[in-house]
Amino acid sequence: MIIREDVFSEATKKLINDAININGYASEHNYDEFVSYAGKDSKPVYADFGNNKGILAIDYGDVWSVYSEIIAPEEERSSMFIEFALFLFNKNVKKIMIECSFEFRKELLAKTKGFDKIIIGNVVEHYFTPIISLDQWDPMLIGSDFSNLRKVKNRFFRNFKVEIVMNHDIKNQSIDEIKSMILAWKKNRKAKDRALHDSYINFAANGYKANITLLLKLNGIVRGLASAIVVPNNPDTVYFNINLHDYSIPELGDFLTVIFFDKLKSEGYRFINFGSSDENLLKYKKKFNPIKVYDSAFFYVRNNVKV
Numbered sequence: 001m002i003i004r005e006d007v008f009s010e011a012t013k014k015l016i017n018d019a020i021n022i023n024g025y026a027s028e029h030n031y032d033e034f035v036s037y038a039g040k041d042s043k044p045v046y047a048d049f050g051n052n053k054g055i056l057a058i059d060y061g062d063v064w065s066v067y068s069e070i071i072a073p074e075e076e077r078s079s080m081f082i083e084f085a086l087f088l089f090n091k092n093v094k095k096i097m098i099e100c101s102f103e104f105r106k107e108l109l110a111k112t113k114g115f116d117k118i119i120i121g122n123v124v125e126h127y128f129t130p131i132i133s134l135d136q137w138d139p140m141l142i143g144s145d146f147s148n149l150r151k152v153k154n155r156f157f158r159n160f161k162v163e164i165v166m167n168h169d170i171k172n173q174s175i176d177e178i179k180s181m182i183l184a185w186k187k188n189r190k191a192k193d194r195a196l197h198d199s200y201i202n203f204a205a206n207g208y209k210a211n212i213t214l215l216l217k218l219n220g221i222v223r224g225l226a227s228a229i230v231v232p233n234n235p236d237t238v239y240f241n242i243n244l245h246d247y248s249i250p251e252l253g254d255f256l257t258v259i260f261f262d263k264l265k266s267e268g269y270r271f272i273n274f275g276s277s278d279e280n281l282l283k284y285k286k287k288f289n290p291i292k293v294y295d296s297a298f299f300y301v302r303n304n305v306k307v
């Protein structure tokens with residue numbers, strides 16, 4: 001294993017993208033999404049295991065985070081993580097944050113049983129990821145299940161001058177206005193998931209690199225931003241990775257989500273990974289009628305290496 005800190009170099013970028021193209025499968029297996037987490041106190045790092053396998057990670061100093069799932073065939077992932085953890089712990093990293101399936105956590109517990117150098121911590125947060133079927137999504141929002149969303153959609157088009165700016169055309173909009181909207185979103189956000197506003201600002205500053213991005217303006221003012229990326233090796237599915245809006249306007253989140261779903265359907269996508277959610281956010285997302293919900297565990301893996 002080689003720890004590659006030069007994730008912005010063309011050589012390492014190619015290594016990461018090659019690994020994702022061959023062994024990627026998770027919603028966040030995306031180079032641009034990954035490097036958007038670079039910040040004053042956070043450094044994206046690639047643990048390269050060779051043969052198009054690796055671990056995307058964020059270095060926060062003496063605490064690291066595994067970014068998304070491990071890029072490798074399923075049967076190799078737990079062993080790779082343990083090797084990665086031991087390497088970091090021998091470098092005096094105190095703990096590693098990870099969000100993964102409960103099944104993968106059980107596998108880590110089994111493989112580290114009686115192994116005193118690694119402590120698999122208790123589950124700190126239980127997250128949920130809804131999946132939306134665009135095959136079943138009706139832009140007309142017909143039926144009682146969608147009556148409230150239908151009213152919201154009609155009301156916004158009736159009461160506002162709605163302007164939808166797509167993809168590369170967003171670059172012509174004021175970056176300062178978009179940043180202001182993101183900062184206002186952060187200030188008023190109540191959900192307990194681990195959304196990081198710095199990564200969203202980086203996303204805007206780096207040119208909105210996603211498969212599809214929508215900027216919403218109401219009466220000429222930026223009020224929302226949504227984007228999605230295609231899940232590797234699953235071209236029918238997109239990951240709804242950014243959904244930001246002005247909380248001061250009631251039900252704007254509903255409107256932004258509805259028009260973005262409409263756009264995704266019109267582009268031919270069939271499924272949406274609606275993103276990791278705490279229980280309260282899951283309740284909100286259920287109004288869009290997911291066909292299934294996956295759950296995941298967030299926990300710490302702690303250093304117990306004796307120096």
